[in-house]
Amino acid sequence: MTMINEDQWISTDARTKKLVIRFWVKGFPKQFFISTGLKDGKRNREIVRSKRDAIATDIALERFDSTLISYNFSPAGRDNKVQVIEEAKPKYQYNILDLWHKFTDFQETQLEQTTILGRYVYIKKYCNRLPTLSLDEASGIRDWLVKNAGNFTARLILDYFSNCCRWAVDSRLIYDNPFENLTLKKRRTKVTNESDYRAFTLEQRDVIIESFENHDLYSHYTALVKFLFWTGCRPGEAFALSWDDISTDCCKISIDKSCNKYKILKSTKNNRKRIFPTVQGSKLQRLLLSLRAENNSSLIFQSKSGLPMTSDLFKPAWTGYSTKQNGTTYRYMGVVHELATQGLLPYLKPYATRHTFATWAISNKVSPDKVALWIGDSVETVLRFYCHPNVVEADCPDF
DSSP states (O other), rough: OOOOOTTTTTEEEEETTTEEEEEOOOTTTTTEEEEEEEEHHHHHHHHHHHHHHHHHHHHHHHHOTTTTTGOOOOOTTTTTOOOEEEEEEOOOOOOOHHHHHHHHHHHTTTTTTHIIIIIIIIHHHHHHTTOOOOOGGGHHHHHHHHTTHHHHHHHHHHHHHHHHHHHHHHHTTTOOOOOTTOOOOOOOOOOOGGGGOOOHHHHHHHHHHHHHHHHHGGGGGGGHHHHHHHHOHHHHHHHHHHHGGOTTTTEEEEEEEOOOTTTOOEEEEOOOEEEEEEEETOHHHHHHHHHHHHHHHHHHHBBBBBBBHHHHHHHHHHHHEEEEEEEEEEEOOEEEEEEHHTTTTOOOOTTTHHHHHHHHHHHHOHHHHHHHHHTOHHHHHHHSSSSOEEEEEEEEOOO
């Protein structure tokens, strides 16, 4: 048996001034506490040490009496009943950040790396702002989030915390989910904002392309803008394209991956692989042939400085950017933002190139199922989101 220090486990109770024994035993989820009823003194400490050593021997020989009845003290002149108290550990062994680390490690085997680097890392960083990480203070965490994070972020984080704790319960790390009934309801919006589903007219599309062509700073991105308008592919899919995805005659484009802002390749949004076809002599084929002749990189589209394209690198060209110097903020407009400011067209995000392609393909008698095949979506999605009568000028037939 390992020797223990002279007064290890032994201390004086601050309230009663009597000697007590406190100790842990492997395999038991609580600390054991024995009140000796003896005042602190040389002789009494020897008695308590003797009892302590007997307990240590029983633990070593695996005959420990967890009821503590065998280790009762009966000082002379006292009732044989001796107070024996067992102190439980805190309810939760882990805090929310501990569990979030474990949950993230588990989810890394289930989810795309982009999801982990995006949302999971974001929530981990948010944990550093919380006033407490204790699961016992779950309601306090909720109240702080509601007050400081806004409804959407608070609802998002609480939902993830609840999912994390539900997983922890299933993994037997904790006994219950303190966030189970603390999630927030989504606020109802009176008016649905459909601006993200609008498309440009063909005239507006051509104005945008021409403006990129003639722009002193952003003309480099003209080919990318044309490609997005002429194929309807998602921006991330265009960023991921390499020359291995293009047929020798540049008439077939294989789209099976996407690139996010972290420059990480992943599958397309709905995991659909597709071939986008074009014909000999089309403007899309001519664009790709010219790019192939000029491009020495494996990627088709790169930033002006030669970096792999991402949404963050493309945003200044389309929308603009701002910078702060000596306390003053300077704002610079991108091509489309500037055109919108001039009243030539509405400002829409780059994803509107996809809406524009699908809308005008359908208005030119291309069937919805064929459009869905080209852009990698379902027919239902095409009919719901990519048909925009507001941009198609047509008279109602007399029927």
